[in-house]
Amino acid sequence: MSAAAGAALADAAHRGPVARLVVGLGGLYVAQSVIGGVIFTGLPAVMRKSGASLDDIAFILLTVLPWSFKFLWAPAVERFRSPHGGVRRSRSAIALFGAFAVGAVIACALIGPTALGPLTVAMMVASFSSATIDIACDGHAVESFAERDRGWANAAQVGGAYLGSAIGGGLFLVLIDHWGWQPATLVMACALVALAAPFLLTPDGAVAARQDKPPQSLKQALKRPEIRSGLALVALYVLGQKVSMLLVGPFLVDAGLSLTAIGTLNGLGVTALGLAGALGGGWILRRIGAYRVMGWTLGIQMLVMLAFAVVAHLKLDAPVALMAIYLASAGTLALGFVALYSELMGRASLDQAGVDFTLFQSMDSIVSLVGWRIAGYAGDRLGYAACFAAAAVLALGVSTLIPRFARAQAG
Known part of the structure; x- marks a missing residue:
C-alpha cells in the first residue's frame, strides 16, 4: 500500500460519525460564544447598571482583541495540537485552554x-x-469532516455562535437580575464545562501526522494562492454583509422601538432565525453550492438595506415592518456565513488547518471592526438613509464579484 493510500485510510478512520462530530464541536462553539456574549452584551449592561462610565465600558470591550489577532499565535497552537510526526492532541489542547477559560470566569465571579x-x-x-x-x-x-459534510461543520459553528450569544448575553442577565452577579457568573462557568463535556469525553481516534508534514507557519499559509484569494473573498463578503450592521440597533431605537421590543427581537427572533439559517445551511449547501448561496444572500442583504434606507428617508412609522426587515437580515446573515466558511474549509490545508482557518476568521474580525468604525463615523455625519443606501450598493457590487471567485476556484 502506498504512503498516500495509507494516509487516506487513516484520515478516513479519524473522521467520526457526522452527528457525533456536530454535537461535540457544536458544544465547543456554543461555549466560546457564551464568553463573547458575556463580554459584548451582558457585562456592559451590568457595568452600566452599577454606575460605570461609557469610557470604562468601552475600555473593557478591548478584551475581545485576541479574536482579531489570534492568527499571530495560531502556528504555535497547531504545532502543539498536531505535532510533527506525532499523534494529534485536539482534546488535550482544548482541555488545557478550556481550564484557563473556566478559571477566568470563576475569577470574574469572585472579583465582581x-x-x-x-x-x-x-x-x-x-x-x-x-x-x-x-x-x-x-x-x-x-481534519474531521469530509468535504460533503462541511456545511454541517459550519452550521455548528454559526449556530453555536447564535446560541452562545443568547446564553451569555440573555440568560446571563436574567440570572443576574434574580440571583445576583456571583451566582449567575458561576452558572456560566458551569455551563462552559457542560458544553465542552461531549467533545472532551468522546474517544479521539486521532492518528499520527505525516512525518514529512511541513512545520505550521503563517508564511506557509500565505505562500498558497488559495489562501490569499480566500482572504480577499472574506474581506469582500464581510464588507457586503456586515458593514452596516452596527447602525441597525441604534436605528431601531431612533425609529421608536422600545428596548423591550428590541431585546425580545434579539433574544428570541434573531436567535431562532440565526439557528434556522445555520442548520438549514448545511442542507442547502449540499444541493446548490456555497457560491450560489453567497450570491443569493448578498442579493437579499441589498434588498434589506434598501428597505431600511426607504424607511429612514421617509421617516415612516412602521415598527412591524422594521422588525420583519431586521429578522430577514438575521436569517440571511447566518445562512451566508455558513456558505462562506464551508468554502473556506476547503481551502485550508490538512497540514495546518488551524492556522489557515484562523487567518480567515481574523480577516473577518478585522474587516468587521474597521467597517463598523467607518459606518459609525459616517452615520453621525450622513444619516441612516445615506449609509443604508451605500451598504445596498456595496452588497450589489460584491455580489457581482462572487462568481469570479467561483470560476477561479474551478479553474
Missing part, C-alpha cells in the same frame, strides 16, 4: 463587576483562552 482593573485582566484571560480554543477547534473540524 465594579473592580475594573482585575475584571479586565480576568476577561482578557477568558477571551484569549476562548480564541485559542477556537484555533484548535477549527483545525480539528477541518
